[in-house]
Amino acid sequence: MQFNMKETIEVLERTPQTLEYFLSGLSESWLHCNEGEATWNAVEVIEHLIEGEKNNWIPRLEFMLQEGCNRPFPPFDRYAHLNVQSQTSIEQKLQEFKTIRMQNINKLNNLIEPNLHLKLKGSHPAFGTVKVSELLSTWVVHDFTHIAQIVRVMAERYRADVGPWKDYLGILKN
């Protein structure tokens, strides 16, 4: 197992400010471009990350610690943020993400004693028994996934503009 609690928190605490620096003040053309119908733009990715902070990671962790494998934790709707018509600016969303993430890291530190809790188990509604360490590892890799998604979506905007260099740019391989 590579999982390490301190190193997990290192990433979780960096993601919001990294994205804040990258996306704040960007032109609408970068923030609202996507990869085609039914794909997310950068703003929608941030909304999804906020939704995860509210309804996924810490709520599931608390549920696992309370219920163990007695009951599966409620499903998380990965598309919930698409139903909310949010009028806030990207800067406000990034601030919201940063604030709630910091609150959640505090909760995480209060909830988890690595030597005691990482091997505890819960029941995922789709694929059964999971461990606390797997949930926390997934939280980190989920951050990585969505950082990669944001730059991939933005790269798509210049797909035609790079001309023959396309073949050298891994991010345009899809």
Next chain:
Amino acid sequence: MQFNMKETIEVLERTPQTLEYFLSGLSESWLHCNEGEATWNAVEVIEHLIEGEKNNWIPRLEFMLQEGCNRPFPPFDRYAHLNVQSQTSIEQKLQEFKTIRMQNINKLNNLIEPNLHLKLKGSHPAFGTVKVSELLSTWVVHDFTHIAQIVRVMAERYRADVGPWKDYLGILKN
């Protein structure tokens, strides 16, 4: 054409500080993990980005503006940084990247008048005629590619640790 000079610079000027915030102070286990033999870790990606600032983007732009299609510009060795045994810390490398990128954005602003220069052509050693706008678009998408690479390499470290969530995490699909 989606290419826009102002929006291109928006990204170019954000990349170094974004990566500085994300990588500074991270544990060695994140900075030195890779995807297996002959793959790059996050530090090597930053070294490659610095190499590109020194020997790729602006030198090629200057060459194109001077030579047009008369002579192909010299090849860029994408592996040059692997031959240099650099002993500087990640924080020093990120600072170097930020400094040289800012210098290069200044040069870019001095060299290019968008209404005059974007359609000018040069000769790429491998694939022939290319336009200035294609070189500049590639500079941006190259940033995106390597931001995506850094988080993909880091995600790899927790591949086994996420357990059954692996199937939900796009970044682990490869």
